[in-house]
Amino acid sequence: MPELPEVETTVRLLRPGLEGRTILDARVDWPRSVGPDGEASFRAGVVGARIVALGRRAKYVVARLEREGRPAGALLVHLRMSGRLYVEARDESPAGEWVRVSLPLDRGVLRFLDVRKFGRITFHQDPEAALAHLGPEPLTEEFTADALHRLLRARRRVLKPLLLDQTFVAGLGNIYVDESLHRARLHPLRRSDRVDRAASARLHAEIRATLEEAIEREGSSFDTFYRTPEGQPGSYQHQFQVYGRAGRPCLTCGREIVRLVVAQRGTHLCTRCQPAPRARRVR
DNA sequence: AGCTACTCCTGGTAGC
DNA sequence: TGCTACCAGGAGTAGC
Numbered sequence: 001m002p003e004l005p006e007v008e009t010t011v012r013l014l015r016p017g018l019e020g021r022t023i024l025d026a027r028v029d030w031p032r033s034v035g036p037d038g039e040a041s042f043r044a045g046v047v048g049a050r051i052v053a054l055g056r057r058a059k060y061v062v063a064r065l066e067r068e069g070r071p072a073g074a075l076l077v078h079l080r081m082s083g084r085l086y087v088e089a090r091d092e093s094p095a096g097e098w099v100r101v102s103l104p105l106d107r108g109v110l111r112f113l114d115v116r117k118f119g120r121i122t123f124h125q126d127p128e129a130a131l132a133h134l135g136p137e138p139l140t141e142e143f144t145a146d147a148l149h150r151l152l153r154a155r156r157r158v159l160k161p162l163l164l165d166q167t168f169v170a171g172l173g174n175i176y177v178d179e180s181l182h183r184a185r186l187h188p189l190r191r192s193d194r195v196d197r198a199a200s201a202r203l204h205a206e207i208r209a210t211l212e213e214a215i216e217r218e219g220s221s222f223d224t225f226y227r228t229p230e231g232q233p234g235s236y237q238h239q240f241q242v243y244g245r246a247g248r249p250c251l252t253c254g255r256e257i258v259r260l261v262v263a264q265r266g267t268h269l270c271t272r273c274q275p276a277p278r279a280r281r282v283r
Numbered sequence: 284a285g286c287t288a289c290t291c292c293t294g295g296t297a298g299c
Numbered sequence: 300t301g302c303t304a305c306c307a308g309g310a311g312t313a314g315c
Contacts, residue, residue, distance in 0.1 A: 001308065032291085059309085080309055082293085098293095116292045118309070157285070166310075173309070223307095224294085264288080265308070 002079040004138070004171030005214035006226050006234065007059050010085055013229045015054045017087045018063065021105040022050045033100040033114060035122035045123030046075060046103065058134045058170035061085060062127060074127035076120075077112065083119030086111055086229040115225065134170040138207050143169075149200035152192040159195065160188035161263040163207075172207070175220060175243045178268045180207045182242045187274045188267050194277070213239065242268040 002010070026043045028034055034042040049065035049072050056062060061077040077085055091109040095102050101112040101121050112121045124130045136143045151169075155162060162168050163177045172180070181188050183206035186199060195203070219226060219234030222244060227233055237244075241251055246259035250270035260267050 003309095078309085081307080114292095115294070116308090118292065155284085161286090164309080174307095263286085 001081050001173055001175070002083065002219070002226055003059060003173035003176050004056075004211055005176070005217075005236065006219035007056050007061060007079065007171075008215050009218045009228055009234065010079070011054055011056045011061055014061075014085060014087065017108065018051050018054050018105075018110065020051070021107060021110075023047055023065075023103050023105060023110075025104045027095075027102040027104075028100070029095070029102075030100040030114075030117060032117065033112065033119065033121055035120055037122075042123050045073060045125070049073075051075075057131050058137070058166055059173070060131065062131075064127075073123060073125040076122050076124055076127060076130060078120045080114075080116070080118035080120070082115040082225045084111075084113045084225075084227060084229075086113070086231070133167050135166060135168045136170065138169050138171060139211060143204075143208075145201040145204040148204045149195075149197055152195050152200055155192045157192045158188070158262070159186060159190045159192055160265070160267060162192050164263070164265070169207075171211070174265050174267075175240075176207070176210055176214065178243045179241060180210045182269060182274060183210060185273050185275075187271075187276050188262050188269060190277045242270060244268065 023046050026047050028039045028042065031039050046065070049067055051063045052066045053064040054061070059078060063075040065072045065074055079085065087108045087110055089108050091104050095111060096113065098115045099111050099113045100117065103110040136147070160177055160181065163172050164174065180203065184199065184202040186195065186203060214220060214236040217234055217236040217239070218228055218232070220236040221227060221233030222237045242257050245257045246268055248257055249255065250257055250273060253270060253272045255270055255272040257268055257270055
């Protein structure tokens with residue numbers, strides 16, 4: 001499932017082919033993919049606009065738009081589980097299976113493909129407002145070990161669901177949370193306000209290292225869903241320490257990796273490397 | 284404030 | 300072989 005590294009890879013590889021392009025038309029094969037406002041307002045927002053900058057915020061692809069040289073909102077794409085974004089040279093019709101939205105450009109055609117239909121490609125007149133709820137970007141300078149420690153202490157939440165909460169930190173998903181927690185030797189059920197300064201510093205360092213290494217390897221592909229815009233799988237799945245490795249030995253200590261469900265999410269950990277939090281005294 | 288359950292979806296797979 | 304039941308999961312929302 002696309003998380004920060006997969007979205008970052010998508011943006012980097014798409015940027016040369018998209019920046020400067022003008023959107024000539026919009027064909028929507030699954031109306032929900034363009035959001036609750038419907039196809040007409042999506043078309044009105046994007047057709048005729050020029051893509052001037054392609055970037056990423058959290059797990060969103062952000063395509064800034066202009067009309068006649070003036071800012072004209074943005075296209076936000078969230079890939080969710082199975083979304084894929086790519087440019088094809090020729091506008092074949094019909095588009096391939098599972099293509100939900102096609103945007104013919106002045107050169108090529110931008111495709112939004114999404115098997116499970118959870119993803120969204122939406123137009124926003126005011127993209128800042130649409131992104132305002134998101135927490136800090138983990139790879140920026142502002143996201144320091146100290147900042148993370150303060151944020152953790154300010155909440156009384158179970159660690160794993162807190163790290164998945166996009167208003168707390170932006171861009172992490174199930175895979176990279178499990179990997180980061182293992183590398184930081186923290187149990188996913190630890191309470192955030194009981195993570196001390198040293199452990200916060202480890203978590204901070206490991207979140208950043210995990211994300212950076214995953215970006216370097218163009219993300220993780222272990223099923224048929226995530227591919228780069230060029231159609232290639234990422235290769236970070238070969239570095240997984242715990243994700244999807246239940247029943248196999250921990251690569252650090254040899255104990256069997258276990259899978260439990262935390263906040264309705266499959267959660268993978270080593271109970272030796274990531275000791276359970278001390279049980280709360282029950283009165 | 285923080286937790287759980289539920290919703291949206293469909294391809295893949297386990298079980299019979 | 301062919302059927303059905305169930306699963307995965309990001310994020311928004313409702314209810315407690």
